[in-house]
Amino acid sequence: MLLVFTAGMALAQPLLLSAGLALLLILFLLAGSPAPATLLLMIKRLRWLFFAILLVYGWWTPGTAVWPAAGPWSPTYAGLYHGTIRVLVLLTIVTAVHLLLQSTPRRQLLPAIMQLIRPFTTMAVRERLAVRMLLVIETVPRVQTLTAKVLGSQPASSGSLARLSNTSQRLYKHVLDDAAQAHTGVIEISQPTRPPAWQWFIPLAMGGAILMTASA
Numbered sequence: 769m770l771l772v773f774t775a776g777m778a779l780a781q782p783l784l785l786s787a788g789l790a791l792l793l794i795l796f797l798l799a800g801s802p803a804p805a806t807l808l809l810m811i812k813r814l815r816w817l818f819f820a821i822l823l824v825y826g827w828w829t830p831g832t833a834v835w836p837a838a839g840p841w842s843p844t845y846a847g848l849y850h851g852t853i854r855v856l857v858l859l860t861i862v863t864a865v866h867l868l869l870q871s872t873p874r875r876q877l878l879p880a881i882m883q884l885i886r887p888f889t890t891m892a893v894r895e896r897l898a899v900r901m902l903l904v905i906e907t908v909p910r911v912q913t914l915t916a917k918v919l920g921s922q923p924a925s926s927g928s929l930a931r932l933s934n935t936s937q938r939l940y941k942h943v944l945d946d947a948a949q950a951h952t953g954v955i956e957i958s959q960p961t962r963p964p965a966w967q968w969f970i971p972l973a974m975g976g977a978i979l980m981t982a983s984a
Contacts, residue, residue, distance in 0.1 A: 770868055772971045776978035777860050780853050784981055788860050795867060802870035810862055818855045825851030878902060879958045 777788050796802075829847030836842065869877070878901060882894040889897070 769971045769974060770864055772975045772978070773864055774861050776974070776982075777857050777864075779978070779982055780850075780857050781982060782853065784978060785853065785856055785860065787981075788864075789856070792860060792863050792867065796863070799867060799871045802867070806870070807863060807866045810866060811859065814858065814862065818858070821854050821858070822848065822851040825854060874902070875958055879961070883962070 773788065773791075776784050826843035826847040827841075829844050829850060831844035831846030833839075833842040833844055834848065872880075878898045881901070882898055885894060885897070
């Protein structure tokens with residue numbers, strides 16, 4: 769459903785985007801608004817990408833200038849409109865991914881991914897992929913904490929290139945030390961089970977609705 773939803777949002781049609789935002793709002797409320805602070809942090813980290821999208825679309829799309837007196841330095845109405853649509857598309861997809869990760873336990877998510885790629889892989893490949901994904905999911909938060917700690921004590925943006933290099937080396941050393949002290953253990957992965965046949969009609973119905981709306 770996430771893959772179908774993402775494909776529909778990528779079409780960047782206002783009607784589909786509005787429907788997607790409404791659906792996400794309903795699901796978010798039904799799920800109890802899981803980890804809103806985490807979602808806001810994810811969006812904050814993408815702020816420069818949002819700015820770049822608005823910049824590229826706003827100033828490089830032909831159309832009526834917002835400030836005619838500025839000549840070629842002015843953004844266009846069409847550019848700002850399309851840029852805003854693209855930013856909303858990205859926001860919608862990020863929110864959908866956040867909702868999936870927060871509302872789906874890891875013991876269900878990994879077997880589901882293994883089941884999804886079952887026709888294209890062997891059992892050994894699926895297990896290796898699941899283990900790597902699990903390790904990444906568990907490691908990324910620790911690395912983010914270490915990064916914030918190192919940058920907090922000595923911001924990489926302040927000072928010379930030598931200071932930036934020194935900060936990078938300290939961060940690399942902290943990551944290696946944390947990895948050396950990490951506890952090892954057995955990783956248990958549940959064997960994927962086939963979903964009920966009727967559940968496949970949900971993404972099929974969603975895809976059909978998207979195609980009908982896109983062709984209308």
